[in-house]
Amino acid sequence: MWSSPFITTPTSVSQIMLRVLLALIPGIALYVWYFGPAILVSLTLASITALATEAIMLKLRNRPLKPFLSDNSALITGWLLALSIPALAPWWLIVVGTAFGIVIAKHLYGGLGNNVFNPAMIGYAVLIISFPAHMTHWISPNTLGGIGLSFVEQLNYTFNGVLPGGLKLDAVTMATPLDTLKTQLHLGLSVDVIRDMPIFGYLGGKGGEMVAIGFAVGGAYLLLTRVISWVIPATYLGTLFAIAAIFHLADPAHYVAPLFHWFSGAAMLGAFFIYTDPIGSPTTHRGQVIYAAGAALLTYLIRTFGGFPDGVAFAAVLMNICVPLIDAYSQPKVFGKKGDGK
Amino acid sequence: MRKLFKFHGGVHPPTHKTESSRTPIVQAAMPSKLVIPLHQHVGNRAVPTVQVGERVLKGQIIGRPEGRLSSAVHASTSGTVSAVDMQVVAHFSGLPDLCVTIIPDGKDEWIAHSGMDYKQTPHSELRQRLREAGIVGLGGAVFPSDMKSYSHKHKIKTLVLNGAECEPYITCDDLLMRERANEILRGAEVLRELLYAEEVLIGIEDNKPEAIAAMRQAVADDGHARMEVIAVPTLYPGGGAKQLIRVLTGIEVAAGVRSTEKGVQCFNVATAYCAWRAITFGEPLLSRIVTVTGNVERAQNFEVLLGTPVDELVAQAGSKADTYKHIMGGPMMGVDLPSGAVGVTKATNCIIEASQAMFPPPQAAMPCIRCARCAAVCPAELQPQDMYWFAKGKDFGKTQEFHLFDCIECGACAYVCPSHIPLVQYYRFAKSEIWQREQEQQAAEVARERHEFHMLRIEREKQEKAERLAQKEKAALAAKPAAPTPLPVAADPNADPENTLQMRIDSAVAHSNMQMRIDAAAARAKEQVATEQPKNTDALTPQQQAEIAEIEARRAKFHEIASHPGADDESPKQ
Numbered sequence: 034m035w036s037s038p039f040i041t042t043p044t045s046v047s048q049i050m051l052r053v054l055l056a057l058i059p060g061i062a063l064y065v066w067y068f069g070p071a072i073l074v075s076l077t078l079a080s081i082t083a084l085a086t087e088a089i090m091l092k093l094r095n096r097p098l099k100p101f102l103s104d105n106s107a108l109i110t111g112w113l114l115a116l117s118i119p120a121l122a123p124w125w126l127i128v129v130g131t132a133f134g135i136v137i138a139k140h141l142y143g144g145l146g147n148n149v150f151n152p153a154m155i156g157y158a159v160l161i162i163s164f165p166a167h168m169t170h171w172i173s174p175n176t177l178g179g180i181g182l183s184f185v186e187q188l189n190y191t192f193n194g195v196l197p198g199g200l201k202l203d204a205v206t207m208a209t210p211l212d213t214l215k216t217q218l219h220l221g222l223s224v225d226v227i228r229d230m231p232i233f234g235y236l237g238g239k240g241g242e243m244v245a246i247g248f249a250v251g252g253a254y255l256l257l258t259r260v261i262s263w264v265i266p267a268t269y270l271g272t273l274f275a276i277a278a279i280f281h282l283a284d285p286a287h288y289v290a291p292l293f294h295w296f297s298g299a300a301m302l303g304a305f306f307i308y309t310d311p312i313g314s315p316t317t318h319r320g321q322v323i324y325a326a327g328a329a330l331l332t333y334l335i336r337t338f339g340g341f342p343d344g345v346a347f348a349a350v351l352m353n354i355c356v357p358l359i360d361a362y363s364q365p366k367v368f369g370k371k372g373d374g375k
Numbered sequence: 376m377r378k379l380f381k382f383h384g385g386v387h388p389p390t391h392k393t394e395s396s397r398t399p400i401v402q403a404a405m406p407s408k409l410v411i412p413l414h415q416h417v418g419n420r421a422v423p424t425v426q427v428g429e430r431v432l433k434g435q436i437i438g439r440p441e442g443r444l445s446s447a448v449h450a451s452t453s454g455t456v457s458a459v460d461m462q463v464v465a466h467f468s469g470l471p472d473l474c475v476t477i478i479p480d481g482k483d484e485w486i487a488h489s490g491m492d493y494k495q496t497p498h499s500e501l502r503q504r505l506r507e508a509g510i511v512g513l514g515g516a517v518f519p520s521d522m523k524s525y526s527h528k529h530k531i532k533t534l535v536l537n538g539a540e541c542e543p544y545i546t547c548d549d550l551l552m553r554e555r556a557n558e559i560l561r562g563a564e565v566l567r568e569l570l571y572a573e574e575v576l577i578g579i580e581d582n583k584p585e586a587i588a589a590m591r592q593a594v595a596d597d598g599h600a601r602m603e604v605i606a607v608p609t610l611y612p613g614g615g616a617k618q619l620i621r622v623l624t625g626i627e628v629a630a631g632v633r634s635t636e637k638g639v640q641c642f643n644v645a646t647a648y649c650a651w652r653a654i655t656f657g658e659p660l661l662s663r664i665v666t667v668t669g670n671v672e673r674a675q676n677f678e679v680l681l682g683t684p685v686d687e688l689v690a691q692a693g694s695k696a697d698t699y700k701h702i703m704g705g706p707m708m709g710v711d712l713p714s715g716a717v718g719v720t721k722a723t724n725c726i727i728e729a730s731q732a733m734f735p736p737p738q739a740a741m742p743c744i745r746c747a748r749c750a751a752v753c754p755a756e757l758q759p760q761d762m763y764w765f766a767k768g769k770d771f772g773k774t775q776e777f778h779l780f781d782c783i784e785c786g787a788c789a790y791v792c793p794s795h796i797p798l799v800q801y802y803r804f805a806k807s808e809i810w811q812r813e814q815e816q817q818a819a820e821v822a823r824e825r826h827e828f829h830m831l832r833i834e835r836e837k838q839e840k841a842e843r844l845a846q847k848e849k850a851a852l853a854a855k856p857a858a859p860t861p862l863p864v865a866a867d868p869n870a871d872p873e874n875t876l877q878m879r880i881d882s883a884v885a886h887s888n889m890q891m892r893i894d895a896a897a898a899r900a901k902e903q904v905a906t907e908q909p910k911n912t913d914a915l916t917p918q919q920q921a922e923i924a925e926i927e928a929r930r931a932k933f934h935e936i937a938s939h940p941g942a943d944d945e946s947p948k949q
Contacts, residue, residue, distance in 0.1 A: 036711065036799065036800050038707045038786030039702060046741045048793070049793055360761075368627055369627040
């Protein structure tokens with residue numbers, strides 16, 4: 034005997050998480066197209082690590098394995114982290130990051146639903162603080178005409194740390210467009226001069242801007258299937274655009290155009306996949322607006338004035354901390370108690 | 376077109392209405408017995424007025440209303456009373472309640488009854504008639520209709536007639552509106568008269584075009600003025616009184632507020648129909664339309680005598696063999712009946728026969744991922760995920776801060792929850808715990824007051840005793856040198872300028888009188904305590920003890936659910 038309601042929708046946590054994984058595929062496909070298959074290796078490593086550490090932690094915490102291993106949430110953590118760090122990296126980098134995210138940021142906080150921080154972003158923060166050198170070696174897009182590495186050559190580097198024919202790592206990698214922009218601005222160049230450099234494309238960096246479009250397409254799928262609501266992505270991108278526009282209009286030589294911010298770094302990934310993580314974001318509409326606007330502001334400030342190449346991950350972690358406070362102060366009025374008598 | 380308003384949230388569960396709405400209402404067969412609970416309404420249980428073995432007539436009162444908020448219960452047909460005892464009733468608690476069992480004689484012989492012209496009858500008499508006819512809200516709330524028919528000095532503008540029927544599967548109001556629209560509207564006129572309401576708005580969800588057409592036709596045919604049939608969007612729980620009032624008038628009636636304070640009153644269409652029959656023909660509420668659907672051969676609506684055992688009713692619809700439970704009401708807010716032996720009550724709008732395939736048992740709950748889909752669909756605009764969090768943590772103060780008592784338990788939150796958390800169960804648990812604590816607190820308060828009063832009285836008695844002694848001594852002292860004669864009762868105190876003695880004596884007498892009164896009161900109080908105390912502790916009937924045990928078991932189950940909701944469990948699995 035149980036009590037009403039006796040019917041539920043067929044939606045499940047694992048289905049929601051599966052849709053998030055599916056939505057990442059367009060971006061991943063474009064990633065492979067422009068940067069080679071190395072990302073597939075790190076995605077695989079991340080998946081295996083995520084599932085293994087999840088299983089170990091569930092076992093240690095006396096939790097049932099099946100429902101939690103099949104909820105797909107660990108895979109999302111692994112995939113988001115793999116997409117946030119350089120693909121061409123020693124194998125242990127992604128393993129350490131993923132394991133830290135799952136063990137410390139997820140399970141030590143009580144597992145699914147109880148984590149304060151986005152585990153993938155914690156993994157990213159740990160890696161960029163602990164191994165900054167490895168985090169700067171981004172593969173050059175193959176459209177730049179550099180020396181493209183074959184899949185086997187990429188594997189050989191990941192697992193043995195060996196590049197073919199005594200190539201230097203610098204020959205196949207580069208700084209990210211955001212990083213380049215920051216460095217060159219420090220050297221006194223103006224934005225339009227920097228933007229003419231070969232690594233930049235129409236919207237952001239060559240290749241990277243296409244991957245960002247891929248993530249936006251996946252985000253549209255999530256919106257259409259109602260996995261996420263429009264509030265967070267729209268507020269985040271809108272605020273980021275507005276802040277960048279203000280600075281850009283005031284001083285176009287030193288502040289890059291707003292679209293560049295949209296299509297560089299992890300902004301699109303953040304807007305649709307990271308900030309929309311329900312566990313670490315507010316539940317009220319007003320709260321979500323505050324949260325996403327705050328994240329956009331932090332992203333811009335860290336990118337423009339901070340010491341790190343991108344601000345998406347730190348903005349996520351910092352805003353995660355604020356969620357209980359935001360929720361507490363953004364409670365909507367309930368039915369019939371709105372004060373206007375209607 | 377009338378401007379309609381929206382309420383927040385809502386869900387679109389599959390309606391499953393057509394299964395039972397394609398055939399007309401059928402008169403259910405005379406059952407072998409009637410098990411009629413005396414508590415089928417909100418308020419005090421009716422008091423049985425019949426004895427075992429007594430012959431009763433159709434329409435005869437077998438339970439008279441007790442207290443202000445109560446309603447009469449009648450024999451649904453003629454026959455012989457075979458039992459007046461505790462039986463399992465159609466209630467989610469599964470607890471037994473006092474029922475009158477009648478074995479029908481098949482003659483269906485009416486008691487003398489007559490109608491009245493509502494226009495010629497004082498309102499108080501009309502209300503009395505509704506009360507004695509056992510008319511209660513038939514939408515499921517079973518609130519006595521006479522108590523809802525008071526007008527607050529012409530303050531009610533709108534009478535809302537609820538024909539929305541938003542719950543899936545249920546079609547009893549749909550069929551009633553199709554077949555008996557005229558009488559529903561005449562009932563609405565009676566209620567309008569009682570409330571001095573200006574307009575009547577009849578809300579029907581737009582998935583019932585036949586009912587809407589029939590009702591509109593009836594409005595036109597009978598020339599009802601200021602009465603409008605309005606198709607409202609199909610959206611669960613749009614048939615909740617507060618939601619329908621909101622949709623039709625834009626007015627939001629908060630929890631704990633009477634809609635009449637906002638100038639609106641709401642009745643179900645079937646209630647209006649029965650009110651009409653009761654006033655005009657003197658027919659008490661003896662039967663109602665019940666949808667029998669789900670895992671049956673012939674889903675349809677029956678006109679069913681109150682008290683008909685559910686088993687006998689569902690057999691007429693061809694309940695299939697793999698039925699594993701009977702749900703009374705709809706799948707969103709219905710009740711899993713404790714037994715098929717319970718009698719149909721005034722609240723029984725629908726019986727859904729459930730098979731494992733149609734209504735699989737709930738899946739194991741996953742942890743809440745704070746997706747807030749529940750908040751998005753909540754018609755009360757609550758934050759169900761927060762209430763769940765605090766109910767689970769047994770932080771009941773916080774659940775109230777998050778407006779637990781505004782929750783109407785519509786089930787929309789649990790319906791959409793991707794983690795399959797039985798959210799409504801948590802809210803019911805929290806509510807029952809809070810009520811329980813309030814009761815305990817009240818009891819403690821009463822005990823404390825009693826104790827304080829007791830101490831005060833002892834103190835006062837001591838003081839008065841001391842005073843009296845002092846008075847006596849003084850009196851004795853004063854009396855000695857004076858005449859040794861007994862008290863000069865006849866002496867006129869005014870005539871005697873030195874009457875201090877007399878005054879003292881008077882006051883002493885008065886004091887001792889008071890003392891006697893106090894002693895008597897103390898004795899009475901003691902007696903009361905002596906008679907009351909065992910009532911609370913020792914002198915329980917086995918039935919009461921069983922009841923308490925069951926309540927405790929139920930609470931324990933709630934506790935268990937709250938602390939072990941499946942996979943999402945902080946304590947290690949054993």
